[in-house]
Amino acid sequence: MCGIIGCAARRDVADLILGGLRQLEYRGYDSAGLAVIRDGSLVVVRREGRIDNLAGQVKASGVDGHTGIGHTRWATHGAPSEKNAHPHSDGSGNLAVIHNGIIENHEVLRERLKAKGHVFHSETDSEVFPHLVQEHQKTHDLLDAVRLAIQEVRGTYAFVVIDRTQPGRIVGARRDSPLVVGLGKGENYLASDVSALLALTRDVVYLANGDVVELTPDRVRVLDENGADKPLQISRVEWDAEAAAKGGYRHYMLKEIDEQPAVVAKTLQRHLDESSGKARFVLPDAAALEPWLANVDRISITACGTSWHAGLVGKFLIEKRAGIPVDVDYASEFRYRDAVLSKNHLVLAISQSGETLDTLAAIREARARGAKVLSIVNVQGSSLVRDSDGVVLTDAGPEIGVASTKAFTTQLVALQVLSWVLARARGRLDREREAKAVEDLRVLRFKLEECLSRGEEVAKAAELFARAQDFLFLGRGVNYPVALEGALKLKEISYIHAEGYPAGEMKHGPIALIDANMPVVVVATPGRVHEKVLSNMQEVKARGGRIVAVAAADDAAVRKIADFVLPVPVVDEDLSPIVNVVPLQRLAYWVADLRGCDIDKPRNLAKSVTVE
Numbered sequence: 001m002c003g004i005i006g007c008a009a010r011r012d013v014a015d016l017i018l019g020g021l022r023q024l025e026y027r028g029y030d031s032a033g034l035a036v037i038r039d040g041s042l043v044v045v046r047r048e049g050r051i052d053n054l055a056g057q058v059k060a061s062g063v064d065g066h067t068g069i070g071h072t073r074w075a076t077h078g079a080p081s082e083k084n085a086h087p088h089s090d091g092s093g094n095l096a097v098i099h100n101g102i103i104e105n106h107e108v109l110r111e112r113l114k115a116k117g118h119v120f121h122s123e124t125d126s127e128v129f130p131h132l133v134q135e136h137q138k139t140h141d142l143l144d145a146v147r148l149a150i151q152e153v154r155g156t157y158a159f160v161v162i163d164r165t166q167p168g169r170i171v172g173a174r175r176d177s178p179l180v181v182g183l184g185k186g187e188n189y190l191a192s193d194v195s196a197l198l199a200l201t202r203d204v205v206y207l208a209n210g211d212v213v214e215l216t217p218d219r220v221r222v223l224d225e226n227g228a229d230k231p232l233q234i235s236r237v238e239w240d241a242e243a244a245a246k247g248g249y250r251h252y253m254l255k256e257i258d259e260q261p262a263v264v265a266k267t268l269q270r271h272l273d274e275s276s277g278k279a280r281f282v283l284p285d286a287a288a289l290e291p292w293l294a295n296v297d298r299i300s301i302t303a304c305g306t307s308w309h310a311g312l313v314g315k316f317l318i319e320k321r322a323g324i325p326v327d328v329d330y331a332s333e334f335r336y337r338d339a340v341l342s343k344n345h346l347v348l349a350i351s352q353s354g355e356t357l358d359t360l361a362a363i364r365e366a367r368a369r370g371a372k373v374l375s376i377v378n379v380q381g382s383s384l385v386r387d388s389d390g391v392v393l394t395d396a397g398p399e400i401g402v403a404s405t406k407a408f409t410t411q412l413v414a415l416q417v418l419s420w421v422l423a424r425a426r427g428r429l430d431r432e433r434e435a436k437a438v439e440d441l442r443v444l445r446f447k448l449e450e451c452l453s454r455g456e457e458v459a460k461a462a463e464l465f466a467r468a469q470d471f472l473f474l475g476r477g478v479n480y481p482v483a484l485e486g487a488l489k490l491k492e493i494s495y496i497h498a499e500g501y502p503a504g505e506m507k508h509g510p511i512a513l514i515d516a517n518m519p520v521v522v523v524a525t526p527g528r529v530h531e532k533v534l535s536n537m538q539e540v541k542a543r544g545g546r547i548v549a550v551a552a553a554d555d556a557a558v559r560k561i562a563d564f565v566l567p568v569p570v571v572d573e574d575l576s577p578i579v580n581v582v583p584l585q586r587l588a589y590w591v592a593d594l595r596g597c598d599i600d601k602p603r604n605l606a607k608s609v610t611v612e
């Protein structure tokens with residue numbers, strides 16, 4: 001949440017900052033701002049709303065300079081207005097500061113600073129920080145002033161600071177909000193995530209909690225929380241700029257839906273060892289943890305949103321294949337519920353961004369209480385990767401659309417692999433079965449391509465139902481989480497109220513909602529509960545409901561009951577969520593498009609939720 005970029009260069013950087021902000025806009029789009037230093041003066045431009053508003057003003061006024069910072073905001077404290085937009089300044093007007101996170105003790109700090117004569121202009125928590133730095137600058141250099149100021153702040157932050165009197169110098173600091181350094185030639189950058197840097201460099205330094213960084217065009221210096229210099233650990237980012245571009249698509253979401261065959265195959269390939277002829281499942285980024293997995297006697301999965309839905313599928317797979325009891329918690333609940341953690345307890349976190357604060361807080365709590373943490377993560381170098389005992393990386397590539405799509409299907413592949421690895425560790429998987437499991441997963445890519453080639457039915461269903469005010473999504477067994485995910489996709493991008501329910505639960509309450517106005521989307525693909533699902537569909541029909549079914553193309557029984565069928569290729573039931581979710585992602589997309597919604601940037605939302 002909130003996108004941050006900074007650059008110290010020997011050329012004008014306004015365009016570069018605006019370009020970076022566009023890549024970061026998914027992190028928040030309530031307001032945007034930029035500050036540059038030119039000829040000893042600090043110029044700040046801020047606008048309510050999207051980056052385009054800011055870019056228009058920057059272009060019109062010709063603002064530019066060699067040192068600059070930019071921010072795109074997801075509002076927490078204070079309305080999304082120009083006055084509350086970042087960068088914020090201190091009383092002297094020398095400093096410009098951008099911030100991602102929440103300063104929890106901002107009120108106390110504000111009162112103290114007011115008593116010293118500081119005047120504030122916004123309702124934000126962030127504005128106290130430049131004033132704090134200014135106070136410390138009375139006796140210290142900018143770098144030390146920032147170091148002292150962060151010691152007074154309670155909460156989460158990535159701060160980036162420039163000072164009019166020190167052109168060519170940028171100071172940053174982070175705690176629990178991401179900040180990464182990009183290394184260029186004769187220029188250096190800071191950003192809240194690598195996607196903002198891909199057009200500039202792929203050489204980065206991920207900052208750790210408590211780090212403070214100083215950038216000039218030629219030098220990067222990182223200090224740890226005790227003020228000691230740290231050697232730069234340079235990582236090469238695997239992603240390239242093209243992966244983060246829209247590539248001719250109208251929306252990132254549509255591009256990301258279409259990328260699923262390729263990224264599902266890539267994620268699988270990362271976790272196969274083919275050195276001995278027959279492919280075996282491996283966890284290359286959790287090698288140290290793998291021997292211990294044989295001891296695991298309980299698993300707690302913790303995640304948020306779409307990743308939590310993936311976790312529910314994981315529960316089915318792990319319990320069935322490895323015979324290990326699994327519970328699945330929202331990360332925001334897990335942390336505060338005194339979960340019982342035993343000696344051989346594995347906490348499994350799932351996150352696309354690796355920066356979701358609720359998930360990070362949950363695993364930190366679990367580790368503090370002695371549990372081992374394995375994480376399924378998409379973003380390398382993210383906080384979750386650093387804070388886990390082992391990781392299972394997904395290869396979704398940059399996911400820019402706020403509504404998660406390809407991250408979900410790659411998480412499901414990672415869970416497939418993990419469930420088999422756990423089964424093998426417990427002696428429940430022989431070589432033959434493993435080879436068959438690998439083959440089934442390999443075929444998925446083609447099943448997804450087939451599924452994506454059947455777009456017309458989804459578009460027609462969207463047209464039929466786009467004006468509905470409520471939707472009910474039903475699924476059973478391993479496809480119950482798919483119903484939840486279908487409902488989440490629809491509500492977040494089309495603003496239609498939608499609920500996901502286990503189909504068998506419908507008769508215990510939601511059946512009262514059914515009428516001809518509320519479409520009921522049922523995941524009804526073949527499997528051990530297929531007949532039960534058919535009965536649930538009959539219950540809907542008997543009450544005048546209209547059914548859209550995700551089903552095998554040749555399923556006559558479903559066709560007889562459903563008003564509309566979204567056909568999917570048939571795969572093994574345990575793999576079916578990976579295929580079945582695709583028409584639901586597309587249904588949400590087309591309904592939102594018909595309703596004229598801003599698909600990649602739905603209202604009130606932002607990607608990578610770094611506040612609690």
Ligand code: F6R
Pocket residue numbers: 304305306307308350351352353354355356359402403404405488489492608609
């Ligand atoms: C929904 C969505 C969110 C995220 C959730 C967790 O489309 O994107 O529900 O799934 O905020 O985010 P990560 O996976 O980054 O931890």
